[in-house]
Amino acid sequence: MKMRRALLLTIAACAIHSALVNAQALADLGDSPGTTATTTSVAADLTYTRPTQAIKLHNYLFDAFGPYPIAGAAFAAGISQANNTPPEWKQGAGGYSRRFGSDFGIAAISTTARYGLAQAFRQDTLYYRCECRGVSPRLRHAVISTLTARQGKDGHRVFSFPALIAPYAGTMTAVYAWYPGRYSAKDALRIGNYTMLGYVGGNMALEFVYSGPHSLLSRMHLNSTREAPSPGANP
Numbered sequence: 001m002k003m004r005r006a007l008l009l010t011i012a013a014c015a016i017h018s019a020l021v022n023a024q025a026l027a028d029l030g031d032s033p034g035t036t037a038t039t040t041s042v043a044a045d046l047t048y049t050r051p052t053q054a055i056k057l058h059n060y061l062f063d064a065f066g067p068y069p070i071a072g073a074a075f076a077a078g079i080s081q082a083n084n085t086p087p088e089w090k091q092g093a094g095g096y097s098r099r100f101g102s103d104f105g106i107a108a109i110s111t112t113a114r115y116g117l118a119q120a121f122r123q124d125t126l127y128y129r130c131e132c133r134g135v136s137p138r139l140r141h142a143v144i145s146t147l148t149a150r151q152g153k154d155g156h157r158v159f160s161f162p163a164l165i166a167p168y169a170g171t172m173t174a175v176y177a178w179y180p181g182r183y184s185a186k187d188a189l190r191i192g193n194y195t196m197l198g199y200v201g202g203n204m205a206l207e208f209v210y211s212g213p214h215s216l217l218s219r220m221h222l223n224s225t226r227e228a229p230s231p232g233a234n235p
Contacts, residue, residue, distance in 0.1 A: 048155025051126060056115065059126065064111040073104035088180040102174055110170035110195065117162030123149035125163055127206045142203040146196070167199065168192035 051059075063069070077099035081091065089095045118125045128150070130141035149160035168189060175188040 048128075048150060050153070050155065051124060056119070060111065060115045063115075064108045069104060069107045069111070073100050073107060076103040086180050086183075102178060105178075106170035106174050106195075108170070109173050110166050113169035114162050114166035117165060118149065118160070121149075121151075121160075121162055123151050123158070123160055123162060124155070125149045125160055127203055129207055138207050139204065142207040143200055145203050146200050163199075167195035171195065 077096055080086075080099045080103070081096050084091065085099075089098045114125055127145055130138050132138055132141060147160055147163050148157050149163060150156070151158045171188040171192040172185065175183045175185065179187075
């Protein structure tokens with residue numbers, strides 16, 4: 001139970017830390033002509049702007065191999081090292097290196113699965129802030145966005161198979177590729193559930209934490225990552 005709680009807190013903390021720097025991520029990237037769609041018929045959605053392929057590639061590379069997944073893997077490996085999880089990897093620099101590589105690999109594979117499947121399904125899984133007001137509607141929007149995506153020129157919201165599969169792709173790969181043999185698919189699903197919960201926490205941070213062009217994070221050049229462009233910020 002202690003290990004499970006530590007893992008859960010680690011994933012959630014990393015997701016929220018990364019999300020703190022996501023607002024206004026693509027404001028400076030712009031968009032090419034013909035990629036702006038009309039306002040959707042759903043009242044809770046803002047005017048939809050389709051991301052270009054260049055933006056998607058930029059987001060993928062930063063989200064999978066940028067400084068934040070590296071920092072997150074380093075933090076998660078430290079927690080696992082303190083808890084000696086898995087114990088087969090022992091302690092010392094060698095044990096920490098294996099844990100770091102494992103956590104970074106899981107994150108990279110999960111990110112690759114999300115972007116790759118989204119491309120195949122022609123879905124936009126980037127996060128779009130809600131135009132609604134009030135804590136409850138915005139909280140609901142953040143939670144729902146974890147398993148939904150934009151599709152089509154109008155950006156209508158649909159259930160996202162890529163968003164559902166991605167958190168488990170990395171953990172399944174880890175369990176069968178480099179984790180000790182005693183781990184099974186049940187463990188992969190359990191850890192994947194924690195990853196999914198971390199995505200929920202990340203979306204909440206994206207929705208409620210403002211990191212605009214005049215914020216400290218922006219001045220430190222730390223606000224460039226995967227969030228979709230937003231026409232405006234909520235008060």
